[in-house]
Amino acid sequence: MTPALAFFYGGLGRRKNVINTMMMSVLPLAIASLLWVVAGYSLSFGGHGYFFGNISHLFLHGVSETASSRGLAIPDLLFAAFQMMFSIICVAILTGSVVGRMRFTPLAIFVVFWLLLVYYPFAHMVWGDGILAKWGTIDFAGGDVVHITSGVSALVLAIVVGKRRDYGILEHRPHNVPFVLLGAGLLWFGWFGFNAGSALAANGLAVHALVTTHVSAAAAMFSWLALEKYVTGHPSLVGGSTGLVAGLVAITPGAGFVSIWSAILIGAMVSPVCFYAISVLKKRFAYDDALDAFGCHGVGGIFGGLVTAIFTTPNLALDKANVGLIYGNARLFLVTVLAIIFTATWSGLVTYGIIKVIARYMPLRVSDRDEAIGLDDCEHKETAYPTFMGMDS
Template sequence: MIGKSSQFFISFLIVVLISVFFGATSAFAATPAVQIDSGDTTWMLVATAIVIFMHVPGLALFYGGLVSDRNVVSTMMHSFVSLLVVTIVWMLWGYSLAFGTDIGGFIGGLDYLGFNGVGPEAAFGTYTIPHYMFAIFQGAFAAITVAIISGGIAGRISFPAWILFSAVWVTVIYAPMAHWVWGGGWLAQLGELDFAGGTVVHILSGVSALTAAIVIGPRFEHLKKSHSPHNIVLFLIGAATLWFGWFGFNAGSALAANGLTALVFANTQIAAAAGGLGWLFVEWSIRRRPTLVGTATGAIAGLVGITPAAGFVTVPAALIIGLIAAPVSYFGIHFVKSRFKYDDTLDAFGVHGIAGIWGALATGLFATTAVNEAGKNGLFYGNPELLLHQAIGVGTALVLGCAGTFLILKGIGLFMPLRVSREEEEMGLDISFHEEPAYSPSNAEPKSMTYSIKKEAPMDALLKTDPPRPNR
């Protein structure tokens, strides 16, 4: 395994060198058609940094708090390394495939290979922000999309396989989908609307996480014991960071600092609050007790739901979208997952996939040109055709994510193991692979293959009488 991983890394370095030496020869050749706006650029600098902060530490803490105390470092490492890998892949070829000159509505050309042609001038001669800024902002989206997938397979995927999967998935799944929707591809030509990534980010990552969970298989003790969050405080810090980061994610997608940006900001906040309350009331009525984990998860579902619609709908519509997104996700997690018994460890599909589907379809219902002339009217404003286009976008993301992820994992499995051994899984990947326990107990011997963390956490002891928590 080590030899094959080394060969991959050497090949990767060769591609980097080729791109560096033969790539960016005309990075500053384009003549800007519009002037750079300092206010827009300042906002986009902040928004991009916020999205990266949303990824690390936000998503890393969110996922890290939900897993067992034996897989905290491993889970956070998956989020962190995806940021590293995807950033480099995006710079070398991913951005060009997504936003290069359209080739038949299917893929971008090689105009921006190695960031060739990406410079300080206005992006595409039309935006009022530097091309560099636009490219890095989009790269932050690509990176967190890959990281979301790790939630479905936490605690059992092998680390070398995850690194290779991250590089391949963003190339053959994310980049084409981003081109189809945002890069002038066939879905954009059809008229599908996706303001900040309902189909490109959330549905695609959600269904990919579900597919990966099925291909790799469940945890060995998935159905034998409950899997409660090991650290709710860590989880809440992550959830709050994600909420904060979503303002850069959604409002930054306006690519300017203007009235539309303010509307998107408001819609994002309202939908998150509605989602949190929606989950709270549903959980309270069904399980007779509201939980912090559930309420925060509902807020995230509301944020996912508003993502594709944020710049196309009114504030009251955002309230409705967020309010419905939470119970839709709740029933997806507690009933669909229980019925089919798949092991989506941290409910990546239940939250991102299901709420993303609702949000994309809701855009086809509530969109109105009264708030954004660049959009379209939806069904409730006399245009049923948009709902059809949104459904096509949803179906495309589901098929691409499912089929593409299946083929990628099967291909990787021909060269290296996809998952760790049973012994490593039961010991926990923090020790068995990283030799780096999250909490470093005094009796730990990281290099001993007999080391394990078995003692019950004080918080778990206090919560023994609580109703069952969401199955993680």
């Protein structure tokens, strides 16, 4: 999924920054993978603390290749490897908000501390028997843990780093629409593993999650295209691709908890919400979330959490007495609202603290000259589209 996101973001970005944009997306494959093995798994799933795990599984010490200590159908090491993928894609998502102006080195440093202070605590709090799990929060595959944390953090990061120098002056259009579709299509396919795999077994729940994931994305894509046709008169490939991703985001927290008809409704409803966030809220509050990480993942994740608390069915609920609002129980909805507020507040404040500390020791942005030339050349000395004899090959 991470290379898929690199194509999606790379296509949405500008031609002069495509390598930098894709590098920022795939950087977590290195950093997050190694950090997960060293300490991430232990801090996320070790022990039963309220906010943090422990250090009992550093370097995956004591993690069995053949048995499960969690009562699962898969061994602990496979569980650890699967959970690693969530940490990678989560931090890759937030990089989309600052493409085109943030230096690569401070971003790499930020990734390390963000994982330690935001992602691992929330993986533990929700999935590792931490405080949010004790409250009764449910998150099938990463609404709180992945999308709200990364989306809100992306917004804060974009505000602190500042706008692109020509933001609001030039119209920034996707430089490679086929890349956008390729990335979105691969994300759609990869999300089946993301959501269906969260059943942690080859069973009926996994099949159910796969189907709800697919129909939510389909409904969201159709809804976005219809809305775009109504508003602008022209349904676009970029719009349809963005819509399907929003549908995937929204169904993530409830893929294994809501019915199939609910999943279709969730997908149809999330597109207008994210469309409004991207086309109206961003302009009204004048923040430069370059690739709409907050508008799609943050807003979509919050919406997904709320509708999961509304539509969770009795036959799929983890606690049969803690079902969705439409089934006459308000407790899950209230807990979800509190969890969303808690997640957004923690993620935003900690992200702000991390990036401000880094800014005291090194510049966050490239120079105006380098930004004008493009980060591919200035940061990486590479070009995505070599030119020969004055013509693109």
